Amino acid sequence: MSRVQVVWFKRDLRVHDHAPLFHAAAVGPVLPVFAIEPEQWQTPDSALRHWQFAAESLCDLSQALATLHLPLCCWQGDVVTLLEALKARYGDFALRSHQETGNDWSFSRDQRVAAWCRQHGISWHQPRQHGIVRGLQKRHRWEAQWEALMAAPRYPAPQNARAANGWEAFHHVPSEQLATLALGVDQTPCPERQLGGRREGHALWQSFITRRGRRYRGSLSKPLLAWEFGSRLSPHLAWGTLSMREIAQSLRRQRQKHTDNAQWAASLRAFTSRLYWHCHFMQKLESAPSMEHHTLHPALRGLRERDPKAPRLIAWQRGHTGVPLVDACMRSLIATGWLNFRMRAMLISFATFGLGLHWREPALHLARLFTDYEPGIHYPQVQMQSGATGTNALRVYNPIKQAADNDPDGAFVARWVPELARLPLEWRSMPWALPASLRQRFDFSPGKDYPLPHDFDAEARYWKSQLYQLRRSPQAREASQKLVSALASQRRPKTGKRQKTPPNQLSLFDK
Ligand SMILES: Cc1cc2nc3c(=O)[nH]c(=O)nc-3n(C[C@H](O)[C@H](O)[C@H](O)COP(=O)(O)OP(=O)(O)OC[C@H]3O[C@@H](n4cnc5c(N)ncnc54)[C@H](O)[C@@H]3O)c2cc1C
Structure with a gap:
């Protein structure tokens, strides 16, 4: 009799293009399982919005599996305990899941699972779902393997699957109860959160490639426009x-369709490079997992360490810093669970340069607020935007300039910081400077109706000069070179010539 094939769903909640499910169905009876691990949901980067998105996606997955005559067993408890129970029921079995680049917790959990499998002679098959290479030493030719993986044929949903007998013993939580499960996570409500599930994700993608994506390129940096014309696929890719x-x-087919339309072509080119960035950043965490906890560059460790309960941190977390665009971004993020790239970068840059906070607490706060929280993108981005990598040029975003460039009519600030909506545009991004002669007219008193900000400009100048100074020593330069060779993209050959992309492949090298 063939062995039971346990398909462990993790952050891959679909039946299409799912290698573990496809291979499992080809060789034996299948037991699809998702483990709701209480410990995971107690980590400081977990939040209710993540779970709600996952729960909706699990309901959708359960329905999709049902059409393939398979159940979805939602097991509540530790995975190793699940493996013990599976062994007691089936004896020998095979475990199949996608490789995961997660946070420290999921990495340690996977190590425990690997040790258990070795001890009990259970084979654990872990194909890749993203272009991340485990154990990679050098980035040389990384892009070529990314291209090859993305061009490879997709796995269809298996039509011939058989469910393993006795699966009911591993099914603790019915789908309809998932969303309301008490996990003890951060409860911050997210009334405008994106909904989970493949159908939602698919609809978003369709609207993006048929309509919204045309204006992608010109809208990316603007918080209101990016909400409409950005793909907003991120939580769907994360789960x-x-x-x-x-x-x-699908993107490649669209790009071929739109070669004659300059606006579409430029937007889809820009979008292509974002897909590549997804894996490029995740590879950094895979190769240097300590960056979840520690400043990447050794010369910069110990910098900006303060009491995490500092009033500045709390003001930033609540959207009450007195800097309108920063506060609008934070309040909108709390309510929607999403923010565009430029505004995310500005939030971290403001926390670490403008307020002089260490990056770690702000990183955890944002992780809890992003429905799309993806550790492999998040920590490398946070470190880069806070100047902690020591290798990139320091980019400090000035919130007043950002407001002028990316919210020129003040509509985003007016929506999320309504106490400023009555001010004329020229004062909406810096209400502290409203002349005394106008205060009565607009019934607005800085410091009373809206907080006065910290001198973020002087603070940012100070930290910028500190960081540049620390990066200058010979040891710091040597450490920078090592980091660049281990983690930076080697996108261009050393000759400086552009690589020629084979005609049937995505081009990642367009500007
Ligand atoms: C401090 C900081 C933290 C971030 N944390 C996360 C995170 O936890 N999860 C996350 O998915 N993205 C994160 N990003 C990257 C980026 O902001 C989001 O991916 C993007 O805003 C999601 O919106 P979208 O799906 O409409 O993106 P689009 O612009 O439509 O891009 C499509 C996809 O490409 C990927 N992508 C886009 N931009 C980037 C980027 N700069 N780096 C890496 N991948 C990218 C995402 O998977 C995204 O869904 C972070 C950025 C910063 C500055």
Whole structure:
């Protein structure tokens, strides 16, 4: 009799282009399982919005599996305990899941699972779902393997699957109860959160490639426009309701369709490079997992360490810093769970340069607020935007300039910081400077109706000069070179010539 094939769903909640499910169905009876691990939901980067998105996606997955005559067993408890129970029921079995680049907690959990499998002679098959290479030493030719993975044929949903007998013993939580499960996570409500599930993800993608995506390129940095014309696929890619490869392949077809339309072509080119960045950043955490906890560059460790309960941190977390665009971004993020790239970068840059906070607490706060929280993108981005990598040029975003460039009519600030909506545009991004002669007219008193800000400009200048100074020593330069060779993209050959992309592949090298 063939062995039971346990398919462990993680952050890959779909039946399409799912290698573990496809291979499992080809060789034996299948037991699809998702483990709700209480410990995971107690980590300081977990939040209710993540769980709600996952729960909706699990309901959708359960329905999709039902059409393949398979159950979805939602097990509540530790995975190793699940493996013990599976062994007691089936004896020998095979475990199949996608490789995961997660946080420290999921990495340690996977190590425990690997040790258990070795001890009990259970084979654990872990194909890749993203372009991340485990154990990679050098980035040389990394892009070529990314291209090859994205161009490879997708796995269809298996039509011939058989469910393993006795699966009911591993099914603790019915789908309809998932969303209301008490996990003890951060409860911050998110009334405008994106909904989970493959159907939602698919609809978003369709509207993006047929309509919204045309204006992608010119809208990316603007918080209101990016909400409409950005893909907003991020939580779907983070929870795997869509596969990166299906998006990459669909995108390639669209790019071929739109070669004659300059606006579409430029937007889809820009979008292509974002898909590549997804894996490029995740590879950094895979190769240097300590960056979840520690400043990447050794010369910069110990800098900006303060009491995490500092009033500045709390003001930033609540959107009450007195800097309108910063506060609007934070309040909108709390309510929607999403923010565009430029505004995320500005929030971290403001916390670390403008307020002089260490990056770690702000990183955890944002992780809890992003429905799309993806550790592999998040920590490398946070370190880069806070100047902690020591290798990139320091980019400090000035919130007043950002407001002028990216919210020129003040509509975003007016929506999320309504106490400023009555001010004329020229004072909306710096209400502290409202002349005394106008205060009565607009019934607005800085410091009373809206907080006065910290001198973020002087603070940012100070930290910028500190960081540049620390980066200058010979030891710091040597450490920078090592980091660049281990983690930076080697996108261009050393000759400086552009690589020629084979005609059937995505081009990642366009500007
Ligand atoms: C401090 C900081 C933290 C971030 N944390 C996360 C995170 O936890 N999860 C997350 O998915 N993204 C994160 N990003 C990257 C980026 O802001 C989001 O991916 C993007 O805003 C999501 O919106 P979208 O799906 O409409 O993106 P689009 O612009 O439509 O891009 C499509 C996809 O490409 C990927 N992508 C886009 N921009 C980037 C980027 N700069 N780096 C890496 N991948 C990218 C995402 O998977 C995204 O869904 C972070 C950025 C910063 C500055």
